[in-house]
Amino acid sequence: MEHKTVSLADQIFEQLERNILTGTYARGEVFTEMHLSEQLGVSRTPIREALRRLEQEHLIEVSTKGAVIIGISKKDICDMYEIRLRTEGLASKWAAEVITEEGKKELCDIVELQEFYTEKADADNIKNMDSKFHEALYRLSGSTALYDTLHPLHKKVIKYRKASVQNTGRALQSVKEHRAICDAIVAGNADLAELLTIQHIKNARDNIEKAARD
Numbered sequence: 315m316e317h318k319t320v321s322l323a324d325q326i327f328e329q330l331e332r333n334i335l336t337g338t339y340a341r342g343e344v345f346t347e348m349h350l351s352e353q354l355g356v357s358r359t360p361i362r363e364a365l366r367r368l369e370q371e372h373l374i375e376v377s378t379k380g381a382v383i384i385g386i387s388k389k390d391i392c393d394m395y396e397i398r399l400r401t402e403g404l405a406s407k408w409a410a411e412v413i414t415e416e417g418k419k420e421l422c423d424i425v426e427l428q429e430f431y432t433e434k435a436d437a438d439n440i441k442n443m444d445s446k447f448h449e450a451l452y453r454l455s456g457s458t459a460l461y462d463t464l465h466p467l468h469k470k471v472i473k474y475r476k477a478s479v480q481n482t483g484r485a486l487q488s489v490k491e492h493r494a495i496c497d498a499i500v501a502g503n504a505d506l507a508e509l510l511t512i513q514h515i516k517n518a519r520d521n522i523e524k525a526a527r528d
Contacts, residue, residue, distance in 0.1 A: 322356060322360040323359075323360035323363035323364050323367075326350075326354060326356065326360050326361060326363075326364040327363075327364040327367050327368065329354075330350075330364055330365075330368060331368060331371070331373065331469075332472075334368070334373050334374070334383055334385050335373075335385075335386070335469070335470060335472045336472060337385070339383045339385075340383065340385075341383055341384065341385045342382065342383060343382075343383045344379050344380045344381065344382050344383070345380050345381045345383075346379075346380035346381070347361050347362055347365070347380075347381075349380070350365075365381050368381070369381075371466075372384060373385060373386075386470055386471075390470070391471060391522065394467045394470060394471055395471075395515065395518075395519040395522070397463075397467060398464065398467060398468075398515050399512060399515050399516065399519070401460065401463060401464060402448075402451075402464060402511050402512070402515055403507075403508040403509070403511040403512040403515075404455070404460065404508065405451050405452050405455040405457070405460050405464060405511070406451060406455075406495055406498070406499060406504075406507040406508050406510070406511040407504045407505070407507055407508040408455040408456055408457060408460070408504075409451060409454040409455045409456070409499050409507070410498060410499040410501075410502055410503060410504040410507040410508075411502070411504050412454075412455075412456045413454055413499055413500070413502075417450075417454045418499075418500045420450055420454075421447070421450055421451070421454065421496050421499065421500070422496055422500065424443055424446050424447050424450055425447065425489070425492050425493050425496045427439075427443050428440060428443035428444065428447065428489045428492060429489050429493070431443060432485050432486060432489045437485075440485050440489075444488065444492075445468070445472075447492050447496075448464075448468050449465060449468065451495075451511075452464045452465055452468075454499075471522075484521045487517065488514075488517075488518070491510065491513070491514040491517065492514070494510050495507055495510045495511055495514060498510055
């Protein structure tokens with residue numbers, strides 16, 4: 315019984331987190347356990363657990379009124395991109411140094427699918443493949459510490475990345491950058507993989523800033 319409760323809490327956490335990160339729930343919006351329980355058709359116990367985890371992620375703030383949506387501020391995004399600029403290149407560098415044949419195939423398969431979906435202008439799958447590329451990159455670095463640092467940051471920029479990949483020009487450029495990074499990693503060129511990844515993150519950051527100004 316306890317296993318089912320934890321599993322349900324996980325599902326609710328992921329749904330609420332996704333709605334916060336994609337802007338479905340607006341910053342400042344307030345929810346109560348009772349409201350969410352009625353809305354989602356579940357008991358308040360898994361709701362309470364999900365809200366506790368969201369508070370730990372600093373996505374909500376629990377007050378006497380209920381759970382207040384904090385979401386992600388512009389400063390948060392700037393900080394996240396700065397951290398990624400300083401660390402994601404290292405993930406590519408290390409991946410190029412330790413990647414296996416199986417890892418090479420996995421990374422190449424992801425890029426090929428992203429290229430396919432980009433040609434089809436399939437925004438949802440472009441976004442999915444983009445996420446898979448970066449998550450695979452962190453994992454293939456062979457560093458749990460690096461993965462644990464970068465993976466949650468990447469999840470929290472989903473809302474802003476979504477705006478980025480919906481820009482057809484940026485989507486085309488992004489997949490070309492992924493291809494170049496992949497090729498460098500497969501070739502074992504660690505220094506080039508690092509430089510290309512840093513430039514890729516800079517380009518993504520610049521695109522986000524441009525979208526925000528527009």
